[in-house]
Amino acid sequence: MKSSNDKESSASHPETLLTTLGRDPHNFHGFVNPPVVHASTVLYADADTFFSKNQTYSYARRGTPTSDALEQALTVLEGAAGTVLTPSGLSACSTAILSVVSAGDHLLVVDTIYQPTRHFCETVLKRMGVETTYYDPALGEDIASLFKPNTKAIFTEAPGSQTFEMQDIKAVTRAARNHDIFVLMDNTWATPLFFQPIKHGVDLSIQAGTKYIVGHSDVMLGTIAASERAWPLLQETHGNMGLCAGPDDIYLALRGLRTMGTRLKQHQTNALEMARWLEGHAEVARVLHPGLESNPGHELWKRDFTGASGLFGIILQPGSINAVKAFLDALTLYGMGYSWGGFESLAIYANPSSYRTATKWEAEGPLIRLHIGLEHFDDLKADLENGLKAYAAAR
Ligand SMILES: *Cc1c(COP(=O)(O)O)cnc(C)c1O
Numbered sequence: 001m002k003s004s005n006d007k008e009s010s011a012s013h014p015e016t017l018l019t020t021l022g023r024d025p026h027n028f029h030g031f032v033n034p035p036v037v038h039a040s041t042v043l044y045a046d047a048d049t050f051f052s053k054n055q056t057y058s059y060a061r062r063g064t065p066t067s068d069a070l071e072q073a074l075t076v077l078e079g080a081a082g083t084v085l086t087p088s089g090l091s092a093c094s095t096a097i098l099s100v101v102s103a104g105d106h107l108l109v110v111d112t113i114y115q116p117t118r119h120f121c122e123t124v125l126k127r128m129g130v131e132t133t134y135y136d137p138a139l140g141e142d143i144a145s146l147f148k149p150n151t152k153a154i155f156t157e158a159p160g161s162q163t164f165e166m167q168d169i170k171a172v173t174r175a176a177r178n179h180d181i182f183v184l185m186d187n188t189w190a191t192p193l194f195f196q197p198i199k200h201g202v203d204l205s206i207q208a209g210t211k212y213i214v215g216h217s218d219v220m221l222g223t224i225a226a227s228e229r230a231w232p233l234l235q236e237t238h239g240n241m242g243l244c245a246g247p248d249d250i251y252l253a254l255r256g257l258r259t260m261g262t263r264l265k266q267h268q269t270n271a272l273e274m275a276r277w278l279e280g281h282a283e284v285a286r287v288l289h290p291g292l293e294s295n296p297g298h299e300l301w302k303r304d305f306t307g308a309s310g311l312f313g314i315i316l317q318p319g320s321i322n323a324v325k326a327f328l329d330a331l332t333l334y335g336m337g338y339s340w341g342g343f344e345s346l347a348i349y350a351n352p353s354s355y356r357t358a359t360k361w362e363a364e365g366p367l368i369r370l371h372i373g374l375e376h377f378d379d380l381k382a383d384l385e386n387g388l389k390a391y392a393a394a395r
Contacts, residue, residue, distance in 0.1 A: 014077065014193050015261045022073030022254055036251045037064040062239065066247045070223075070254050074207075077192040079199050080225035084238040085245040089208020092222025093117045093186060094124070096204040097155065099237040100182040100230065103129035105152040110167060111358040112137050112160020114186060118355065134358040140171030147179055156202070157186040158195075159297060162350045162369055163361065164288040164313055166297025169304065173201030182230060188212075188341075192225075193264055194307035203230035211341025212309060215256040215263055218342075219249045263343070263374065267310030270380065271372035277381060278314050283388040285364035288313035310372040311340050313350070318365040319395030324349050327368070330390035333375055333383040345373035345380055347387075 011020070023034050039060035044050040057063060063071075067085055074083040086092045093114070101107055109121055111134040121132040135146055137160055154176055158167040169185065176183045185197040188208040197205035207213060209221035222245075226234040268291075275289040287294075289312035290301035301308070316327070328336055334347035350369050352361040372380060 017073075017077060018193075018257055018259075018261050021076055022069035022257070033251075034065060034069045034254070036247045037066045038247050039064055061242060061244045064247065066250050066254075067245065070250050070257075073254065073257060074192070074223055074225055078205050078225035079192075079196050080205065081228045081231040082235065083223055083225040084234060084243070085209075085250060086222035086224065086238070086243045087245055088220045089188060089206070089210050089222045090114075090116050090120070091243065092206045092208065092224050093155075094120045095222075095238055095241060095243060096184050096206050096224050096234070097121075097125065097153065098241070099204065099224075099234045100153045100184070101125070101130050102152070104150060105130050106148045106150045107132045107153050107155065108143065108146055108151060109134050109155040110137050110157055110160060111135060111356050112163055112165050112352075113155065113157055114161040114188075115355055117155070117186065134356075136359045137165040137167045140168035141175045143172055144175040144179070147175075147181070151179070151181055153182040153184060155184045155186070157189075159189055159290050159301075162313060162352050162367065164290060164295075164297070166290050166295075166300040168300055169197065169200050169202065177201065189309055189311060190305055190307070191260065191264065191309065193261060194309065195305045198225060198227050200304065203227045204234060208341075209253050210339060212260055212264060212267075213256050214253050214341070215260060216252070216342055217339065217344065219252045219256075221245055221249055221253050264307065264309060266374050267372060268308050270374070270377050271310040271312060271370075272308060273377060274370070274372050274380065274384070275312055278384070281388060283317050283392050284314050285317050286315040288315070288367075309341075311369065312372075313367055313369050315363045315367055316365040316391060317395070319391060321366070323391050323395035324366045324368070326394035327387045327391040330387040331383055332386075333380055334370070334387075340371035342371075343374045344371075345375060346371040 025032055042057045042059055049055055071083040086095055107130055109132050156167055173183045182203045184204040185202045186206045187195055187197050188211050191212045205225040207223040209223045224234060272291050275287050275292055278284045279287045290297040291308040331347055334345045340346055348369050350367045
């Protein structure tokens with residue numbers, strides 16, 4: 001839904017926007033929150049209205065007051081021309097790509113991409129005759145050396161999934177602009193609160209809403225916000241593919257948005273403090289967190305991002321898979337499971353060398369991805385300390 005500028009507020013700090021956007025109490029009997037509209041059919045009052053085709057809502061798949069509320073809020077937060085919702089983060093990635101590529105086109109994808117997005121490129125896109133080349137996230141403006149006459153889009157993600165390498169998004173968008181290439185970004189890690197892709201020249205800004213927007217590990221949702229030039233393409237593809245999200249899920253995402261600023265601040269504080277502590281721990285070889293001064297991506301992160309979320313990686317000292325199992329099984333507060341962005345802490349083992357192609361992943365030992373939740377820092381630290389003791393004993 002396109003942003004309506006008629007009620008633009010002068011209070012534009014993100015924390016304030018999160019509480020005001022996407023609701024209009026005095027248009028709905030004074031109730032603070034917007035209604036959840038469960039719908040398919042929308043009735044027309046009379047035949048004239050039916051033939052005029054200018055009724056605001058025509059069919060629930062094409063939008064409801066509930067989807068409009070979330071889309072309008074995100075459009076303002078992202079600084080976009082418009083936003084659409086999809087049933088999952090992965091469908092947001094695939095829909096964004098399909099909005100800009102056609103058979104015979106070439107797509108550049110960062111080697112540190114979320115693995116299921118890579119799999120989409122290797123299966124569906126390949127079958128549709130779209131060729132994908134993966135590139136080193138360290139390439140800035142030099143990405144132009146990989147451009148072909150048929151290169152149509154670049155899919156970026158920063159920091160990268162599982163290994164957290166930063167990318168110079170500004171340099172990539174600068175290179176792309178000279179060649180009329182679309183730039184897409186999976187910005188799930190930073191959220192529009194800590195990085196605004198469209199303001200940095202990106203055309204399609206993607207969120208797995210499942211993560212921080214929803215924030216409570218109870219909904220699957222994707223969002224795509226578009227620049228002025230990409231918005232008509234996104235609207236057309238999203239509409240033709242028949243994508244929409246359920247009203248209760250959208251409502252929970254809107255509710256999540258209200259506390260996202262507060263939650264992210266706590267995730268950031270807990271995670272940065274944990275990363276610093278882990279950096280000095282004897283069982284940890286390296287910490288993968290762009291907010292740390294020691295991280296190779298720190299300068300880029302500091303230049304472009306206004307914060308860090310709760311997800312980062314650690315490389316343990318060399319040890320066997322059995323030692324990794326001892327570490328994970330010793331944890332009581334960190335759940336072992338995919339996804340992240342909820343209130344709770346998580347720990348999983350990851351092996352990036354199994355799927356990378358453009359770069360080689362080399363690490364001193366096993367990689368653990370941590371999501372630092374909203375529990376008390378001391379409890380989270382003590383739990384990790386226990387896990388690392390178990391690791392030390394088993395390796
Ligand atoms: C989880 C995730 C997705 C996919 O989101 P789903 O809602 O699980 O489909 C996409 N990108 C990144 C970076 C993710 O972490």
